[in-house]
Amino acid sequence: MHAEATHKFDVTDPIFEVRNASVTFDMERGESKVMDSVDMDVDRSEILGVVGESGSGKSMFASALLDAVPEPGVLSGEIMFHPEEGEPIDLLDQSEAEIKEIRWEQIAMVFQGAMSSFNPTMTIGDHFEETLKTHGRDVDAGMEHADELLSQLYLEPEQVFESYPHELSGGMKQRALLALSLLLEPEVLVMDEPTAALDLLMQRSIIELIRKIGRERDLTIVFITHDLPLVANLADRIGVLYAFEFIEVGPAYDVLTDSKHPYTRALLNSTPNLDTPREEMRPIEGKSPDPVNVPVGCTYHPRCPISDENCVQNDPPFQSAGGSADHQSKCHYIDRTREEIPLNLQEVEYND
Numbered sequence: 001m002h003a004e005a006t007h008k009f010d011v012t013d014p015i016f017e018v019r020n021a022s023v024t025f026d027m028e029r030g031e032s033k034v035m036d037s038v039d040m041d042v043d044r045s046e047i048l049g050v051v052g053e054s055g056s057g058k059s060m061f062a063s064a065l066l067d068a069v070p071e072p073g074v075l076s077g078e079i080m081f082h083p084e085e086g087e088p089i090d091l092l093d094q095s096e097a098e099i100k101e102i103r104w105e106q107i108a109m110v111f112q113g114a115m116s117s118f119n120p121t122m123t124i125g126d127h128f129e130e131t132l133k134t135h136g137r138d139v140d141a142g143m144e145h146a147d148e149l150l151s152q153l154y155l156e157p158e159q160v161f162e163s164y165p166h167e168l169s170g171g172m173k174q175r176a177l178l179a180l181s182l183l184l185e186p187e188v189l190v191m192d193e194p195t196a197a198l199d200l201l202m203q204r205s206i207i208e209l210i211r212k213i214g215r216e217r218d219l220t221i222v223f224i225t226h227d228l229p230l231v232a233n234l235a236d237r238i239g240v241l242y243a244f245e246f247i248e249v250g251p252a253y254d255v256l257t258d259s260k261h262p263y264t265r266a267l268l269n270s271t272p273n274l275d276t277p278r279e280e281m282r283p284i285e286g287k288s289p290d291p292v293n294v295p296v297g298c299t300y301h302p303r304c305p306i307s308d309e310n311c312v313q314n315d316p317p318f319q320s321a322g323g324s325a326d327h328q329s330k331c332h333y334i335d336r337t338r339e340e341i342p343l344n345l346q347e348v349e350y351n352d
Ligand SMILES: Nc1ncnc2c1ncn2[C@@H]1O[C@H](COP(=O)(O)OP(=O)(O)OP(=O)(O)O)[C@@H](O)[C@H]1O
Pocket: 025, 032, 034, 052, 053, 054, 055, 056, 057, 058, 059, 060, 061, 070, 071, 072, 226, 291
């Protein structure tokens, strides 16, 4: 049985269908809902950027796609994964052993803190070998493949294989981790702030590599970041998270140039231009919501410059934001946002 989404997506060949997905933690203060009834589709071979402030639930969404929500969090709903071949799989119905097989083989992840993803006592080559052995792959053929992957990422395979993680620079380590995540030829790459620890130039060059590799391999990439400028140069579509749910989803160009949600516009306005280093971004006024006590009505109403009594009382539905059919915003006043919350951005840099 398929759970119906509360709003329609214009996704033709979904690799993920997330339906009514929630994550809760039991806290002394009460129930903390850190993902709130999320419906979302991810199209096969697309690069989906997921953005939002710190604490908005981005990492929860990423880990939900792998049924890897941290304990003691409880994930409910439906996460349907449609592999290229074979039957669709509801990830939440799988045994731990089945999930382990899907992870890395079909859905790979590069999570925050790449630096700690490697075991400091093993060489990079050992990591590749161990991954191949764990998944029952031919080690010789696999290492040849690893060689190619590292070369494609402009690394010197011989040197990298022999190195211990601490002997590589941050950018090299990140590229080695990217190669490792691609070793088993997964269909999906879920990346959670994979470049956060790197300097701006290195971030840009890694983003370029991710784009290139993603396109060459028809990979589906879910790229999580709080850094809107970064994702502007990468994503096909952008989903904006606020208060543990998506509030605007659409083609990257539409969301960046004609956003129809006051929060997205505030997020864009916190970025003087899309080349601004993160350190110089201005925070959005007001406090992000507490997951134990999320505002009723529109969750953004306490911070929204155009909210009124309707927003205080009623949770807005997702609605078409005009322009392309798949641009949707969860705001009562999508027609007023453009005029009433002008964008400061002079120019949006956008790679087609
Ligand atoms: N183990 C946990 N127990 C309880 N609450 C948690 C736990 N891990 C995360 N949370 C809460 O879940 C909410 C969403 O966290 P999440 O890490 O998904 O946010 P995020 O948008 O990825 O933030 P950041 O950009 O800072 O990583 C936050 O309010 C966070 O405090």
